[in-house]
Amino acid sequence: MAKSSKLVVAKRGRVLLVRRRRDRLWMFPGGRKRAGESERKCLRREIGEELPKLKLGPVKLWKEVKAKNRRSGRKMSDAIFLAKNASGPLKIGDKKEIDRAVWCKPRGIRLTPTSRYIRDKLFPK
Template sequence: MAKSSKLVVARKGRVLMVRRRRDGLWMFPGGRRRAGESDRSCLRREIKEELPKLKLGPLKLWKEVKARKSRTGRRMSDAIFLAKKVSGRLKVGDKKEIDRAVWRKPRGARLTPTSRYIRDKLFPR
């Protein structure tokens, strides 16, 4: 099992991204798994906390990524899920952690290392 789960959903050439309040970096929504929680239930819980008005359709595991971040050497362990169908408004729930949620083009934003990896694999130039 991965340490955290991320959601990737694309619509009309744009992807769902959230911006972290602490450093202003953009990322795919998701977060850390709790003890006894599956990767999929972690993602559903995190989305409910971060974007409470968003309704997710079926989730498909795209990839489980285990690697070391090149700059820091920290381990990356993420389960990346794809959703073809989402509905609802992008209302931020956890305002201490997230200050913005938008549909945007996958390029042109300062991303977290994990989100940069996901973007480069799923949305190559």
């Protein structure tokens, strides 16, 4: 089982990203699982905490990533979910962790190592 869950949603060539307050790096929304929590429930909870006004359509597991990131050396253990539909305002819920949320092009932005890995697999140059 993965240790965390991430959401990837794209529309009109843009992806949904959130910015971490502590290092100002952008990432796909999501977070760590709690004890006894499934990856899907973790994703729904984290999205509800980070972006409480966002309405998601059905989510589908794309891939479980269990690898060592070649660039950062960090061990990844993530369940990556794809959503076809997302709507609603990008109001930040957890302002201690996240300071911005945007729809933007997936290139030309400073991403966390895991989000960079996901971007490179799903949105190759």
